[in-house]
């Protein structure tokens with residue numbers, strides 16, 4: 517008999533490390549579903565496109581100022597004081613076809629103006645946050661490359677939570693409630709429980725994401 521998602525067998529590791537699997541008991545948990553306003557597009561890129569993109573990214577210098585390596589283009593979001601700085605390169609030509617496609621598919625009204633490329637090795641993640649509302653526009657789009665990770669969504673006010681598995685080459689677009697009413701995060705771990713499929717997902721040697729945003733002001 518097929519078990520309902522919330523009755524699925526909890527892996528042994530979860531019993532040993534209950535903190536990591538805290539949300540198994542969340543009352544309003546929904547698996548495999550982004551919040552309203554999110555659009556998830558698996559296989560948005562072909563394997564060839566993804567591989568060429570990773571090569572182009574790795575040909576650029578990485579910043580090691582944060583715990584994880586990043587590249588920022590257009591403006592630098594300074595995590596220490598939550599301001600924008602203009603001390604980074606302009607948007608690179610190799611990302612232009614993706615930006616044009618995001619506009620063509622209706623995700624953005626004009627070409628994105630700020631990009632952050634994040635690299636996560638096993639054990640690295642990103643804390644729960646809502647992208648800065650005064651700096652960035654109403655759409656945030658993130659493309660996953662190289663390895664999988666589960667994006668966790670926590671509602672800002674209620675106890676609702678959702679998980680969405682982001683496979684390499686998938687695109688997630690956050691608008692409306694998904695953009696403004698839900699935190700999103702990636703757990704800093706080396707394996708995680710994919711509850712709908714009741715299996716553990718090992719983080720690949722790296723996951724790389726490219727996040728595209730519009731700027732609300734270009735004064736900086």
Ligand SMILES: O=C(O)CCC(=O)C(=O)O
Nearest residue numbers: 632634642647658725727
């Ligand atoms: O890695 C991701 O997919 C999300 C990145 C993100 O949330 C951010 O850079 O603000």
